[in-house]
Amino acid sequence: MAQTASKPSSFAARLEQARTSLRVDAGGLSGPGAEILSLAIAKARYVLIGEDHMSREIPLFTSGICRLMAPGGLDAFAVEIGPEAARVVNGDLRRPDRVARISSFLQAHPDAFAFQNGQDESDMAAGCAALAGPNFQLWGLDQEFFGASGHLLERMIEARPGPSARAAIGKLAALDRTATAEALGTGSPGDLLVFKITDQQMAEARTAIRRDGGPRVNALFDSLAETRAIYLSQNSDGFASNGQRAQLMKQTLLHYLDARRKPARMLFKFGDVHMAKGVNGLGQRDLGNFVAERADGEGAASLHIAVYGAKGVHAFYGGVGRQVRHEPFIMSDDADYAWLKTAVPPGFGSGARNDWMLLDLRRLRGRLPASVDAQWRDLVDSYDLLVVAPELTPSTLLGTK
Structure with missing residues (x-):
């Protein structure tokens, strides 16, 4: 054959x-x-x-x-x-x-x-x-995309978190408004909240949200955190990010x-x-x-x-x-x-x-x-x-x- x-x-x-x-x-x-x-x-x-x-x-x-x-x-x-x-x-x-x-x-x-x-x-x-x-x-x-933080924070507030979580979300929302205004002026995604916020600020918000945020708010915050981690890692370890x-x-x-x-x-x-x-x-x-x-x-x-x-x-x-x-x-x-x-x-x-x-x-x-x-x-x-x-x-x- x-x-x-x-x-x-x-x-x-x-x-x-x-x-x-x-x-x-x-x-x-x-x-x-x-x-x-x-x-x-x-x-x-x-x-x-x-x-x-x-x-x-x-x-x-x-x-x-x-x-x-x-x-x-x-x-x-x-x-x-x-x-x-x-x-x-x-x-x-x-x-x-x-x-x-x-x-x-x-x-x-x-x-x-x-x-x-x-x-x-x-x-x-x-x-x-x-x-x-x-x-x-x-x-x-x-x-979520790198400009999604403001929308995610709005959804967190709509989910009626407790007072500790609400205060933490309010602080993040204020930071987001400032960052978004700057990014619109420069056109640079690097000026958006997911790139500008520090690890300490994220950790403080996470602690408050874990306290009395409730399941929906915690899920939304986790989504924001993972989005941030993926984008930040692109600059340091693309293989791990992907x-x-x-x-x-x-x-x-x-x-x-x-x-x-x-x-x-x-x-x-x-x-x-x-x-x-x-x-x-x-x-x-x-x-x-x-x-x-x-x-x-x-x-x-x-x-x-x-x-x-x-x-x-x-x-x-x-x-x-x-x-x-x-x-x-x-x-x-x-x-x-x-x-x-x-x-x-x-x-x-x-x-x-x-x-x-x-x-x-x-x-x-x-x-x-x-x-x-x-x-x-x-x-x-x-x-x-x-x-x-x-x-x-x-x-x-x-x-x-």
Whole structure:
């Protein structure tokens, strides 16, 4: 048998066989790639989108995924915000004045959450909610964002703590108002409370809140403390910070799932590093790997989709309470995404902007030639499908200058 077995085809030929076209527009997904997606999604309990953040096009693609999932049931949409931010978003998700309300909230609480403060992300979430039905919710799995302290402190006061806790919260709220005003002036997140408050001030507040704050206030304070710890650790030990964040997201997901009486069919949308199977580029077994293993344990399936743009303009953080800044890019010029040069066919992007590409990475597994580089091997192991838009354009933020 060894003598008569056929030789593996060249990697280029296998790429060509695994590649197909996908059309993405306001009406949904269509073309041969949509058929592949539809079949794969029908078999999956968990669909995970690992993305390049803050574009207009990837939320449009995600809306198409919602269209495919909703008929078979879509219970929850996990996104890269904190649980308290998700409470705010869910409260406005189905309201006709959603945009105005979220804008007003963010003007009062600058940088209280990320991503769902984007116009296109917000529209996408609202559209998914309309498709999925009244029981659908956004689940926030991440730590709260670095500007969330004022909102968390307000929620603590609303929970009616005892006098010791109330006084401590009042002191923190005064510090937060001063810090937020300074950060709005400079634009620097480093001037926000989570970076400015000292360990001693946190410890004093914790002691008072433990005394008579009650369960809800203590939980909110713990959330503020963990958010602070994750962001501070980014500056001193990024590996530990990313590990703490990954563990938090897994535990928060379990909290949501355990509150249900039956399994949830879910969509996830996070940065690509978080949705990968195995050990990711940050050296972590992150949320994507956790969901893949959980699906295996349940006898279910997870589908991991990486979505990028070949080129375009990125939207990057522009400062506290400020609009995004723009930066043109060609994705394959980034050393971490150099593999994209061979993923896309010659002339890709010369046609209509809604003519995308889908690469079925599952078809590449098993017999990769020895000459294939490590980047491709990591991609094939980490994701099931690769989707590439010819161009990405930047989204805009709600409630900013």
